Amino acid sequence: MAERLSNREGIKGMANPTRYGIERVAYWLQRLTGLGLLAYLIGHIFETSTIVHGKVAWDKMLEFTQTPQGHIILTLVIGMCVFHTANGIRVMLGHGGIGVGKPGQPEYPYKAASLNYKQRLCIWVSIGLAALAMMYGASVLFGD
Amino acid sequence: MRESIIMKIHYGTALGAVVLVAVHILMRMTQNFGQSLQYQNVIANYHFLPYALMLESILILLSVHGFNGLRVILLELKQGSSYEKMVNYGSIASMAILIAYGSRTILMAGMGMS
Amino acid sequence: MAVVTAPKPSEELISIDKTSDQLDTITLRIARSNPAAGHETTYSEFKVPVKKWTTVLETILYVKQNLDHAVAVRYSCRQASCGSCGMKINGKPSLACYTRVSELHSNVITVEPMNNFPIIRDLAVDFKQLISNHKKIKPFIIREDSEVTPESKEFIQTPKDVEKYLQFSYCIKCGLCNAACPTMATDTSFIGPQGLAQAYRYVADNRDKGKEDRLKIVDDSHGIWRCHFAGSCSHVCPKGVDPAMAIQLLRGYLLGFQK
Amino acid sequence: MVNSIELDLLIVGSGLAGLRAAIQAAKVSSKLKIGVISKLQVMRSHSVSAEGGTAAVLYPEDGDSLESHVYDTVKGSDFLGDQDVIERLVQEMPSEIYQLEHWGMPWSRREDGRIGQRPFGGYSFSRATYAQDKVGFYEMQTLYDTCQKFDNIEFYNEWFVTSVIHDGQSFCGITAIELSSGNFYTFKAKALIIATGGAGRVYSFSTYSLSSTPDGLDMAYRAGMALKDMEFVQFHPTGILPSGILITEAARGEGGYLINKDGERFMKKYAPNKLELASRDVVSRAMMTEINEGRGFKNETGVECLKLDLTHLGKEVIIGKLPAIREISLKFNGVDPVTEPIDVRPVCHYMMGGIHTNIDGATEIQGIWAAGEAACNSVHGANRLGANSTSECLVWGKITGEQAAKYILEGKSQPPFPMHLIATEEKRIYDGIFRGSGSVNPYEVRQELTDIMNSKAYVYRTENNLVEGLKQVRQLHQKTWKHVDDKAKEYNTNFSNVMELDSMFRVAEVILMGAIARKESRGAHARVDYPDRDDKNFLHHTLVYYDTKEPVLKTHPVTITKYQPVERKY
C-alpha cells in the first residue's frame, strides 16, 4: 500500500531495460547473468559432488548433461560468463572512476561524458565476445 | 562491516575469479572437451594438489562473490531492518553451506575416498 | 558597424523542426490522481493547439487555464532553471518547460507524475526524500574559516579548479535522475543520484575540507554502493550534470583509485 | 479549530533575500526557531533566474572605488535613490561577495584565481561579479546549501501565505495554507521578514517566473503598510519572443550589439558614449522609439522587435561566458546566437518599488522587516542598475536577518494575538474566494489584466493611457471572477492562482495611480506628455496606503547626502 502511494516503479524499474539506452541494458544483463551464473554455480557444485559416489554416479550425471538441453544450458552459461566477466571489468573500472570522462563545462545540448563511446563500445564488445564464445562453445558441444 | 569493505571483497573476488576460472576452463580445452570430463581424468585432477587448491579457491571466491551479489539485489528490492538482517545473515550462511558442500567434494575426491 | 548577416544554417544548429509547422493540434493525456482523497489514477484527454515553439508545460497550462482548472502541476520559472516541472513525458522523465512539443514527434502526449516520488496530486509529487537526502550529504563547504572577517579576501581558485566541480553545481534538484534510476525504483533508502552527485560536487571543490565526513556518509549499505553505473540518471539529466560520472569519481576515492 | 505553529522568526519568501536573512539570523543565535515559508519549494524561487551579475567593488587596486559605485547607482536611480541607503549597499557588498565565495559560490575566476568581474550597463567600471551567466542560480544554491548547516532553520515548502497579522503596532503572526493538504494554519512568531520578491507578472510580457505575483506586497499593503514608488517598473531591453525569457545584459556586456531593420547600431544616436551599455531605461526607450518609428523587425509571432547580434563575439566567448544565453535561444527560439542575431524586445523585468522600509529594512510596524525586491528601501530610486538587485537582496537579507534576530533576543513582550483577524481572514478566503461563485474564467481575467498593464503602462506612458488603464482595471475587478472550480483540498493551485490574481488587482491599481500622479519623466517612468524630469515638484517618493474605498497617496522625502541632482547622460 505504502509502496503504491510512493509511486516507485518497483521491480519493473529494475527489470525493464528498454529505456535509457544501452547502459541500462548492460546494467540489466549484468544482473541477469550474475544471477544465472550463481544458479549455475550452485548446480555445478551439486553436479560435481556426484564424483564422490564413484564412476557410475558420475557417468550417470554426465549422461544427463550431455543432452541437447544440457548443451544449450552450458552454451548459455558460457555466454553469461563471458559477458559478465567482460562487462564486470568495465563496470569495476568505471566504479573506480576510470574511463567515465572528465568533468568540464558541459555544452548545450548536454551529452553526459560518462555515457561516452568508449563505455558503449566496451558494452558492445562484451556482448560480441559473449556471442562468439557461445558460438564456439556450441560448436564444440554439439560437434562431438 | 562497512559497506566499502564488503564491496572491495566483491570486486576482489571477481578479479581473483577471472584468473582462476580462465585456468579452470582452459583445462577443459587442453584436451578434447568430452575427454576432459572422463571420470579418470577428473579424479586425476582432484588428486593433483595445486589443482585441487585452485578449485577450492574458485569455490570460495565465487560463493562469496555470487551470494554477495544476491545480497545486494535483495537489499535493493526491499527494505526494513529485520529483512535486511535476514538477508545479510542469510547470504553468509548460504556462502558457508555452498563452500562446505563443495569442499566436501574436493576433499573426498582428492583424498581418494571414493 | 554591424550588418545583419543573412541567417545561415549551421551544422550544429539545433533548429526547430520546420516540418512541425503543420503540427497544430495535439492530444494531451494527463494522469490524474489524488491519493489522499482516495482517487486512483485516471487519464484525462484534451485537444490542445500548438505552435512550433510550444512547450509541454504550455500545453498543460493551456488546459489548466481553458479546459480544466483543476489540473495539479508544479511550475515556476518556465526556463529550466528552477527544477519544478519534472514529470514523465511520453514515458521519459523530462522537464515540461524544457520539452518542445515538436521534439516529441508525436500527436499524442502523455504526461504522468515522476516515478519514485510519492504523488501529492496529478503531476505534483512529494520531494521530502530528495530534500532530506540532499541535506544528509552535507552540501556545504566544510572548513573552520568559512565565515568572513572584515579582512577576508577570496580563497584562491583557478579556472581549472573551478572546472573540477562546476558541472555538478548545475544541478537544479529537479529529481529526474532519481526518477530514472533503477535502484531508486525499489530501494526506498537509497541516497539517489542527486544527493550522491552533490556529495561529489563538494568533495571536488578545493575550498572544502569535508571529504572524510562525506565519504563516511555515502559509504553506507544504502549509499554509493547501490549505484551500478546504469547511467540512466545522466541520460535524463536536463542540465548536463552527469551524476553517473560524479558518483563513479566519488567512489574512486573509496576504492583508492583517487586521492 | 485552526492549526497553529509557533516560531521565533518567520521569513516569508525563500529567494536570495529570504535565505540570506535565514542564515544571518541562525548565525546570531542557534536557539532561535526560524521558519522559512514559501509558496514554492524553497529552492525554486524566482531568484534562480537571475543571470548576469552582482555588483560590488572588489578591485580598488585596479581603479574601482566605492565612491564610483555609489555615484553610478545614484545616477542610475535618476537621483531618486536615497543616498545613505546606496552607500550602505556599496559598503557592505564586497564582504558579501567574499562570504558567498567562502560558502561555496562558484564565481567565475580570473587566471590568477581571484574572482572575475564583467562590465554591466550604467557602471563606469567592470564590477558585475559573475559566475558564468547563472549568477542568481548559483547564489541561490550556495545559500540554500549553506542553510542546510543550521538545524534551527525549518523550511515550509509550498505554503501559501495569505495575510500578515498585527495589533496595530507590533507583529503577531501570519496565516497560511499548506498546499499539499489544503489546511489553513496560523503561525505565531515574534518577528517577520517579508521577502516575497518582485511582482512582474502583473505584466503579460515579462522575464519573471510565473510565480512572481504581488501576494507579498498586497499582504503588507492590506495590513496597512505603505507601498512606495510602485510606478517605477523596469523594462529590460532584451526579452526574447514569444516567451519573454531574458537575454541577460551580460550579452551586451560581453560586446553584443543591438541593430534595427536597416542594420544600424542605433544606440549611437541615443547614448553615444555608452552605446548598448547605457542604463536599461535609456536603452529600452531607444528601442521603443526605433520600433515606433518603423525601424523594427517583425517577429514570426507578429510582434515588432529588434535584433541582438552576438555573432561577432565568436563561438568561444559565447559558449564560455554565455552558455545559458545560447541554451535559451536555441531551446526557446530555435536560434543559435553563434550564427544568428536574436529577436528581442523590451520586457517587464523589475519593480523598483515595494514595501516602504527605512535604511535597516524595517517597516512601519514593529517586528516586521522587508528585504529584497519586495522591499523598497529606495536603493534603486527611479531605475535600478543591472546587478544591483541581487546585491540588494544579499545586503538587506543580512541586515534584516540580524536585526530581527536581535529584536527577538531582546525579548519584548508579545501582544495578545488578535484572534478575530484570523476569523476575518478565513472568511475572506473561504467564503469570499473558495466558495465564491461566478462563471468568469480567472485565467482569462489575469490575461486581460496583464495585457492592460502591458499596453497602458509600458515603456512610454501618457496621461490618457494611464487613466484609461486604471478605469479598465477597476472595471475588470468588478466582474465576478472570484470563484474556484477545483474543489479539492489537496494541492489546489486553481485556488492559489485566484488568490494571486486578487492581489494583482490591488497592486496594478497602485502602479497606475502612482504613474498618473507623477507628472514628469524620471528613470524608468517616461511620460510622453511630461518628457522632462521635474525636481521642483517630484523629487520625492510616492507612498500609497490601502483604504477600503480608494488608495491614499502620500509623498516621502528623498535623502540626498553628497550628490545634487544633475542632468543624466550616458
Ligand SMILES: Cc1cc2nc3c(=O)[nH]c(=O)nc-3n(C[C@H](O)[C@H](O)[C@H](O)COP(=O)(O)OP(=O)(O)OC[C@H]3O[C@@H](n4cnc5c(N)ncnc54)[C@H](O)[C@@H]3O)c2cc1C
Ligand atoms: C530574468 C531575471 C534576471 C535577473 N538578473 C539579475 C542579475 O543579473 N543581477 C541582479 O542583480 N538582479 C537580477 N534580477 C533581479 C533579481 O533576480 C531579483 O530582484 C531577485 O532575485 C529577487 O529576489 P527576492 O529574494 O527578493 O525574491 P524572489 O527570489 O522572487 O523570491 C520570492 C519568494 O517569495 C515567495 N512568495 C511569494 N509570494 C508568497 C506567498 N503568498 N506565500 C508564500 N511565499 C510567497 C516565493 O515563493 C519566493 O520564494 C533578475 C531578474 C529577472 C526577472
Ligand code: HEM
Ligand atoms: C569471473 C569474473 C567475474 C567478474 C569480473 C565479475 C564482476 C562482477 C562485478 C563488477 C559485479 C558488480 C556489478 C555491480 O555492482 O553493478 C558483479 C556482480 C555480480 N556477480 Fe559477478 N563477476 C564475475 C563472476 C561471477 C560469477 C561466476 C558469478 C556467479 C556465481 C557472479 C555473480 C554475480 C552476481 C549475482 C552479481 C550481482 C549482480 C548485480 O548486483 O547486478 N559473478 N560481478
Ligand code: SF4
Ligand atoms: S542531477 Fe540533473 S536530473 Fe538530477 S536533480 Fe540535478 S539537474 Fe535534475
Ligand code: F3S
Ligand atoms: S541511474 Fe542509478 S544506478 Fe547509478 S549511474 Fe545513475 S545512480
Ligand code: FES
Ligand atoms: S518551470 Fe522551472 S524548470 Fe520547468
